[in-house]
Amino acid sequence: EPEVTQTPSHQVTQMGQEVILRCVPISNHLYFYWYRQILGQKVEFLVSFYNNEISEKSEIFDDQFSVERPDGSNFTLKIRSTKLEDSAMYFCASTASFRNEQFFGPGTRLTVL
Amino acid sequence: AQSVTQPDIHITVSEGASLELRCNYSYGATPYLFWYVQSPGQGLQLLLKYFSGDTLVQGIKGFEAEFKRSQSSFNLRKPSVHWSDAAEYFCAGDSGNTPLVFGKGTRLSVIA
Numbered sequence: 001e002p003e004v005t006q007t008p009s010h011q012v013t014q015m016g017q018e019v020i021l022r023c024v025p026i027s028n029h030l031y032f033y034w035y036r037q038i039l040g041q042k043v044e045f046l047v048s049f050y051n052n053e054i055s056e057k058s059e060i061f062d063d064q065f066s067v068e069r070p071d072g073s074n075f076t077l078k079i080r081s082t083k084l085e086d087s088a089m090y091f092c093a094s095t096a097s098f099r100n101e102q103f104f105g106p107g108t109r110l111t112v113l
Numbered sequence: 114a115q116s117v118t119q120p121d122i123h124i125t126v127s128e129g130a131s132l133e134l135r136c137n138y139s140y141g142a143t144p145y146l147f148w149y150v151q152s153p154g155q156g157l158q159l160l161l162k163y164f165s166g167d168t169l170v171q172g173i174k175g176f177e178a179e180f181k182r183s184q185s186s187f188n189l190r191k192p193s194v195h196w197s198d199a200a201e202y203f204c205a206g207d208s209g210n211t212p213l214v215f216g217k218g219t220r221l222s223v224i225a
Contacts, residue, residue: 004156006156033212033213035213041217042203042215042216042217042218043157043203043205043215043218044215045212045213045214048212056212058212091156091157093157099145099207099209101147101159101162102159102213103159104149104156104157104158105156106155106156107155107156
């Protein structure tokens, strides 16, 4: 069964460093998402991406964040200069069509020291 | 603003007992509604979804949920809980013009 994959599973970084989180969505899916879950809190939407551009973003998704689909299979989330409060689990999701069920990856746990 | 509320932070049930996890939504129109499960260290797995039609929806792992418009609820149920059901359960809603909104989750513990 096709699934969304994410790498790495755990990333530890120093405050101020850049990180890139990678996702491989399900191959025939067209809509891609990033979500964040701070420990003990709910899952929060960050950004959606369709047709090679951001379709929606939340207040969390400020200028420090960017997304890219560099090669038609990967979907990346870059945090330019990490802060302590960026420590969270980051989930990638994809869906074949608008408003259909989203398939989530296993997540990347980001720890900023 | 659209919101999804899960009033119970933590529920403990005995193995074999029935389970009901509550979810209430606040949307202008009926949203699409979902229940996801997250096992420790794992991603989110879809249990079931409601788009329209029959208000009682069946999902995987023996779960079902009932959409009640009059109560703005979409409660998740299972007649007999197994120890492997211990996990975090998230209700989520999609209005069509806003991103998926999650509730805060309910942690389910199962005791022998």
